[in-house]
Amino acid sequence: MRNFSQAGIDTGGHISGKIRTTCPKCKDTRTHPEDKSLSVDIDTGWCYCFHCEARFRVPDLEEERLRRQHLDRQRQEREAHAAAKRYVRPTFVEANLNLPAPIADYLTSRRGLSLRTLRELKVTGQYEIMPAATGNGANDPELCIGFNYFEDGRLVNTKFRTLQKGFKMVKGAELIPYNLDSLLGHSECYIVEGEIDALTLHEVGRTPVISVPAGGNTNSTWLDRFVESHFDDKKTIFLATDNDTNGLKMRHELMRRFGEERCRIVTFSPGCKDANEELLKHGRESLLRCLDAAAEPPIEGVVTANDMREELQALFENGLTRGAGTGLPNFDRLCTFETGRLLVVTGRPGDGKSEFVDELVTRLGMLHDWKTLFFSPENQPLALHQCKLIERIAGGKFRRSSGLEPQFVKQVMEWLSENIFHLQPGIEAYTLERVLHTARQMV
Structure with a gap:
């Protein structure tokens, strides 16, 4: 038994066979809303609209029950797996919210962020022993910005960054998105590539924003644990990744995972590769215009050179990159x-x-x-x-x-x-x- 009415489909009392009816996906925007453009196979649940080309399936109640059971089982397995790993949990030190002058000056003067934003996202300043590759000896503590990763209000991980761009994270801690809790309760969200960009969007009032962990790469396994809890309820997901080769690859992977129909692509002004550069070079209003002008992904099969401008620029700068090899x-x-x-x-x-x-x-x-x-x-x-x-x-x-x-x-x-x-x-x-x-x- 399939609940077609819950999906907004009027079957006219039919209980089997194929029928034509109005499409719930495009009816409200049609010049002729009563046009029966939706083909429905009542037996299999498959639906196809000849106007908006929406293709979807209405599951029967038993399938939906089994799907929920499967999702619950997957969630339990992930939680058990995470518990078995026994991740390290760092301790949050409230006093570190009082930022040392060099860090406060860097983030406000050179990055355009307010102390209020830094406080709200709990950015800290502290001394940490960094890897020797950052320039100092391995035993010399360095002044670091602390980007703190929270889940359900609990500190899960911290990324330490020196003012000379040396990085490290807490060894043995779990890798999760930055600013994860901001997504809860919102129907839309933004995804960026770094903590500074997440702070930038928060600064201009776009607060449901996360930064992907580990920067721009195509590994999206970090999503697995959060798809149901943080993304399934999102009607629109704005992708504001960097305008470079890795950023474009990551955008493609995120669209593949979330579905192109939910994604919107943010494009920054020429010469700006990310949100923070847009803010610094052109100001708050320009950044908001870029975010508000986010476009749907191009319709598949219909493209122009202008549609491929970013990809062409990446090819011009970096050449054609090879795919995954087999080792042969x-x-x-x-x-x-x-x-x-x-x-x-x-x-x-x-x-x-x-x-x-x-x-x-x-x-x-x-x-x-x-x-x-x-x-x-x-x-x-x-x-x-x-x-x-x-x-x-x-x-x-x-x-x-x-x-x-x-x-x-x-x-x-x-x-x-x-x-x-x-x-x-x-x-x-x-x-x-x-x-x-x-x-x-x-x-």
């Missing part, structure tokens, strides 16, 4: 890989297509932490496919007599459990829509 030198000279692509492997029966794909999957997983979902009905039972993958990684036959150490085999199996997944729906669920729906959930 001859092959990597011809082909590397990146996400968001469709790869078709074809050949005659017995040519080794499946073996080749297994090799790619295991190499990309081990070298680049790429995770894979297999839907491979011909590999039954699935235990045989798992055996092949174990043998490929372990370099020996999957049997005790082969000489493989049981402890090593156990480590391989643990790696497979965390990185390679197999879809095995019931026979009645072998449909393309079901497979792709599950794949989207796994992302």
Whole structure:
């Protein structure tokens, strides 16, 4: 049973078959709101609008119950995993909110931030022993800015930064987004690339803002624990990443995770790579105009050179970067890989297509932490496919007599459990829509 009315769909009393009705996604903005542009398959729940091209599925109540159970189980597993790691918890020292003069002067005069903002986001100043690479000896304490990372009001981590841009974080502490608690209770939020930019947006009144941990990179595993609690309720997510190669890559990854339909892209003035530069060079009103002018991602398939201005500038400055390699030198000279692509492997029966794909999957997983979902009905039972993958990684036959150490085999199996997944729906669920729906959930 599917609750179409909750999704805003009027089925006219029909309980099966395919019907046409008004689209809840675009009805309110239509010149002819009663136009029945939405095709609904009542049996499968799939809906498609021929006007706004919205495509979505209304789950049945049992599917929704199972989905919630799955999400609850995932949350419990993550919480148990975090507890098992026994992260270090630093102690917040209230007295460090009284910023030393050099730090207060740097953040106010050179970064355009007010003491009120620094106080509200609990920026501290203190002396820390920094790594020798920052310039001083390893045993010489240096004056540092403390960017404090809180979750539910509790200090989780601190990034220490010297005025000479030396960095370190608390060893053994968990890596979470900066200013995480600011997202709670808001339907919109901003994502930036550094703590200074998060402080900048707070300064101009855009307070639900986080900075991604560890700066601009495409590793989005930090999101996993916070998607449900901090992002599922967001109608709009503004991406104000740096205007450089890493920033563009991170923006692409965030859009992939959140869905392009929820994302808006913030573009700064020419010569400004981030929010703080915009504030310093052009002032508060200019920064607010940039934030208010955030645009939807371009419609797929319709682009101009102007739409690709940032990508072209990055190519001009840095050249074409290679994708993820496999570690096979001859092959990597011809082909590397990146996400968001469709790869078709074809050949005659017995040519080794499946073996080749297994090799790619295991190499990309081990070298680049790429995770894979297999839907491979011909590999039954699935235990045989798992055996092949174990043998490929372990370099020996999957049997005790082969000489493989049981402890090593156990480590391989643990790696497979965390990185390679197999879809095995019931026979009645072998449909393309079901497979792709599950794949989207796994992302």
